[in-house]
Amino acid sequence: MTDHGHDHDHDRTVKPMVDEITDFEVLEIALRELCIEKGIFTAEEHRRFTEFAEQIGPTPAAHLVAKAWLDPEFKKLALAEPMTASKEVGVDWMEPTGFGTPSDFTAFQILANTPTVHNVIVCALCSCYPRPILGNSPEWYRTPNYRRRLVRWPRQVLAEFGLYLPDEISVHVQDSNQKHRFMVMPLRPEGTQDWTEAQLVEIITRDCLIGVALPKAGVTTNVITDTRPAVHPGTAG
Amino acid sequence: MRGAKGEIAAVAYESPAAEDETWDRPATPEWFYVVRFDMSELWYGYTGTTDDVVQTEIPEHWLQAAS
Numbered sequence: 001m002t003d004h005g006h007d008h009d010h011d012r013t014v015k016p017m018v019d020e021i022t023d024f025e026v027l028e029i030a031l032r033e034l035c036i037e038k039g040i041f042t043a044e045e046h047r048r049f050t051e052f053a054e055q056i057g058p059t060p061a062a063h064l065v066a067k068a069w070l071d072p073e074f075k076k077l078a079l080a081e082p083m084t085a086s087k088e089v090g091v092d093w094m095e096p097t098g099f100g101t102p103s104d105f106t107a108f109q110i111l112a113n114t115p116t117v118h119n120v121i122v123c124a125l126c127s128c129y130p131r132p133i134l135g136n137s138p139e140w141y142r143t144p145n146y147r148r149r150l151v152r153w154p155r156q157v158l159a160e161f162g163l164y165l166p167d168e169i170s171v172h173v174q175d176s177n178q179k180h181r182f183m184v185m186p187l188r189p190e191g192t193q194d195w196t197e198a199q200l201v202e203i204i205t206r207d208c209l210i211g212v213a214l215p216k217a218g219v220t221t222n223v224i225t226d227t228r229p230a231v232h233p234g235t236a237g
Numbered sequence: 238m239r240g241a242k243g244e245i246a247a248v249a250y251e252s253p254a255a256e257d258e259t260w261d262r263p264a265t266p267e268w269f270y271v272v273r274f275d276m277s278e279l280w281y282g283y284t285g286t287t288d289d290v291v292q293t294e295i296p297e298h299w300l301q302a303a304s
Contacts (some may be wrong), residue, residue: 107250116288124293151293154276155285170288173276178269178294179252 049099056135058206060089064110064133065209066200069188075112078185082110086133096132103132105181107234111174111211112185119166119184120158120174120211122150130181134209141210149224161212184211191217238293241279242303246292254296259292267297 036043037106052177064085065106068075086108095210096103108130109144111119124147129137150157154171158164165171186208192200202220209215213222249269257264276289283289 012270084263152280153284154289154291170286170290171276172289173291175291175293178249178255178296179250180271180294 001065016144019093030210036117045099049097054100054136056131056181058134058209059201060086060091060135061130061209062201062204063089065185065204066187066197069200070197075142075185078110079112082108085110089133091133093132093173094126105179108133109181109182110185111172112180113189114185116161116169117172119174119182120150120154121174121176121182121184122147123176124148124151125175125177127178129179130176130183134183138210139237158212163213183209186211186215189215238274238279241274243274245269245270246273249288249294254294254298269294269296270300272300 005093033043037226041049046232067089068078070087074085074088086093092098092104093106093108096105111121113119120140121129127137127142127147129141131137146157153174154173155165158171159200176182186204188200189203192203203217204213205213205215205220205222206213207222247270249271251266251268252258253264256262271292272295273290273292275287275290276285277283277287279291281291
């Protein structure tokens with residue numbers, strides 16, 4: 001339509017970006033479209049499922065740990081019958097999505113820390129994670145950096161997360177490389193006397209349930225959100 | 238872990254081995270075991286304590302009784 005008159009400078013124009021799709025994205029699209037075509041699920045069902053999967057979080061697991069701290073009988077139940085305990089916080093491992101898809105991953109186990117044992121979970125093989133009760137795994141959990149190094153140099157990797165364990169505490173790395181799924185039940189920290197379940201849940205963060213952090217009174221998030229205003233040298237002063 | 242000596246921490250469940258299930262090979266269910274390894278024995282030059290362990294899950298056909 002419009003003639004390419006030179007009212008812009010080619011030397012200062014950004015070249016068109018190339019958007020490359022990965023093989024795995026192609027595979028996902030192909031598989032999803034094939035399933036929809038064959039009537040295995042509808043596009044809308046897929047969207048609802050994706051929305052569901054992306055909003056699961058670690059809150060049920062935090063409630064499970066808080067309840068265990070407040071009630072020794074519940075703690076015994078959680079360790080002996082983790083699936084039953086999970087149901088009490090709203091997570092059904094037999095039907096984790098509520099969409100009628102039965103689960104193959106029903107071998108769930110809760111690893112309780114003791115004064116001499118610190119548990120931490122990993123999947124060295126791929127990055128399996130107890131999604132029904134913890135939600136999606138953090139990006140770092142999926143990296144070879146974490147998966148390969150935690151089973152070989154656990155104390156060093158934990159130190160990189162800011163967790164320094166004395167020698168009196170032994171480290172138990174649990175690899176969930178088959179059908180078992182695990183979460184960690186940390187010990188109740190000091191300074192939480194007379195706290196309610198809601199208060200305790202606030203300090204049991206996702207990283208504590210993986211085992212790369214310990215719950216601390218006053219620490220309610222894994223992320224540092226305090227920011228400072230940006231400095232603009234051109235306009236400052 | 239190949240050739241390493243460990244201790245059975247728990248008997249897990251019966252399942253066809255993942256490598257057979259995936260490729261649709263004939264796979265009879267076998268028992269899976271959670272096996273515990275002493276990190277200080279498993280890894281050369283391990284710098285942690287002698288009580289540190291790694292536990293992983295292994296189907297029976299990969300296990301052999303220790304002499």
